[in-house]
Amino acid sequence: MDGPLTFYGETIGSRLLLGTAQYPSPQVLADAARASGAEILTVSLRRESGRLREGQDFWGLIQGLGVKVLPNTAGCHSVQEAVTTAQMAREVFGSSWLKLEVIGEADTLQPDVFGLVEAAKILTDDGFRGVPLHDH
Amino acid sequence: MRLIVNGSALEVEAETLGHALDALDYGDAKVATAVNGAFVPAAARATKRLEDGDRIEIVAPRQGG
Numbered sequence: 001m002d003g004p005l006t007f008y009g010e011t012i013g014s015r016l017l018l019g020t021a022q023y024p025s026p027q028v029l030a031d032a033a034r035a036s037g038a039e040i041l042t043v044s045l046r047r048e049s050g051r052l053r054e055g056q057d058f059w060g061l062i063q064g065l066g067v068k069v070l071p072n073t074a075g076c077h078s079v080q081e082a083v084t085t086a087q088m089a090r091e092v093f094g095s096s097w098l099k100l101e102v103i104g105e106a107d108t109l110q111p112d113v114f115g116l117v118e119a120a121k122i123l124t125d126d127g128f129r130g131v132p133l134h135d136h
Numbered sequence: 137m138r139l140i141v142n143g144s145a146l147e148v149e150a151e152t153l154g155h156a157l158d159a160l161d162y163g164d165a166k167v168a169t170a171v172n173g174a175f176v177p178a179a180a181r182a183t184k185r186l187e188d189g190d191r192i193e194i195v196a197p198r199q200g201g
Contacts (some may be wrong), residue, residue: 049142088195092197
């Protein structure tokens with residue numbers, strides 16, 4: 001496909017959306033993001049220790065790349081968990097975009113499609129903007 | 137009081153969520169919070185009173201997707 005991608009009125013120059021998991025180092029992640037030309041990186045939330053504050057450096061790195069972020073609700077197994085995670089992500093990342101996931105089967109990560117629809121209804125009513133994706 | 141913070145039982149002297157974050161050394165870290173599964177916005181932390189046994193989630197940006 002050629003041409004720009006448009007999400008909710010925002011034009012994105014690259015059709016490549018890049019994940020941020022499993023890079024061998026933050027530097028490799030930053031280099032890969034720059035080399036790819038991707039303008040959207042997917043990000044998530046994890047439990048943060050007040051002593052270690054591991055997430056702070058990651059957020060600084062992402063901000064330094066000047067890209068848009070697409071927060072996800074990976075790891076959520078219920079509608080309530082996904083809704084709460086989405087609300088926390090919106091505050092931290094300052095974006096109402098959302099890659100919504102509700103896991104139905106832990107081993108295969110197959111989605112709970114009924115939970116997804118229920119969570120999507122709650123979240124879109126709350127102003128979130130879901131980005132329809134299917135990735136593997 | 138006894139709180140469950142990110143899945144771990146801790147003794148924390150704090151009347152509010154804001155006090156708990158201070159007591160746990162989060163300082164000005166960029167985090168989001170939930171108590172007993174419900175999101176608590178940053179602006180509400182100072183007035184969100186805690187009770188013994190409350191489950192607190194404190195999360196931050198991280199690789200994923």
